[in-house]
Amino acid sequence: MENINQVSIIGAGTMGNGIAHVFAQNGFKVILIDINENFLKNGLENIKKNIDRQILKKQLKHSDKSSILSRIVTNNNLKDGVTSSRLVIEAATEDYNIKKKIFEEIDNYAPKNAILATNTSSISITKLAATTERPAQVIGMHFMNPVPIMKLVEVIKGFATSKSTVSTIIKTVTDLEKIAIEVKDYPGFTANRILLPMINEAIFSLFEGVAGVSEIDTVMKLGMAHPMGPLQLADFIGLDVCLSVLRVLQEGIGDDKYRPCPLLVNMVSAGRLGKKSGEGFYKYDQNSKDFSVSKQFE
Secondary structure, X not given: OOOOOEEEEEOOOHHHHHHHHHHHHOOOEEEEEOOOHHHHHHHHHHHHHHHHHHHHOOOOOHHHHHHHHHOEEEEOOHHHHHOOOOEEEEOOOOOXXXXXXXXXXXXXXXXOOOEXXXXXXXXXXXXXXXXXXXXXXXXXXXXXXXXXXXXXXXXXXXXXXXXXXXXXXXXXXXXXXXXXXXXXXXXXXXXXXXXXXHHHHHHHHHHOOOOOHHHHHXXXXXXXXXOOOHHHHHHHHOHHHXXXXXHHHHHHHOOHHHXXXXXXHHHHXXXXXXXXXXXXXXXXXXXXXXXXXXXHHO
8 A cells, every 4th residue: 555645636626625624634746637728717715715714713724725736736737647647536527427538538648557536426337447547546535525624535446456456545535634434436425425315305394385495494404403404405416417427317217216307407507506506495695695585496
């Protein structure tokens, strides 16, 4: 088992910049890669804001900020960004074809001994590994959002993933002061196979007029001790991501109990993706933490 001290992360969005933040905070050198310069700029700004929040909560010292940021470099060229890292983590859009293309590229450019990981929340590790010449070194690392706060990382072993690859990644997750849970490579893994049907059922309850948005979320918060209701959580995950995962579950398991609610399909088609688009089941004020039930559901 080798120690990893440098990681390349592909994708500077919410998950990518969160993963970069956590690695840098724990002493790793990080290369954050995205073809879009604005995404890289916004990703770094989000990392700075999250560090500032940690300082306010006395989780970090003021002096930690500069040292964490000094460990992160950005690159908009995938080839240049992965050539020297022992671990490459793909954190791009939850779309198999996009991930397949990225894996084919990093397989060509990353060092031959490098581990290739994906932050996918539902797509088959085995299927992605099969697009490379190193399936034994391909693994899933499913971080939870928000990455700097959530302790869990699902470690998903593909059909051909080696024991040494699994051991190295579990040690790396431990070095990040997170908890690694090893799961098998089946649709939705464990977290989303349980979570997304619950969210989908909440959306069906709204769609069928059983209860309103705030009522559904309040029942789950007060009755089941969930910190956030399922509809608000869906907004935070992204309704497009929820739809994608449900379709993976339905296709991969072949059971219509995973069929996405028509309301969810329509909302995604209309561009109502949740917090990231400003409106989903709730409407969000991008300049504050304020939100209210979307007028469509009042």
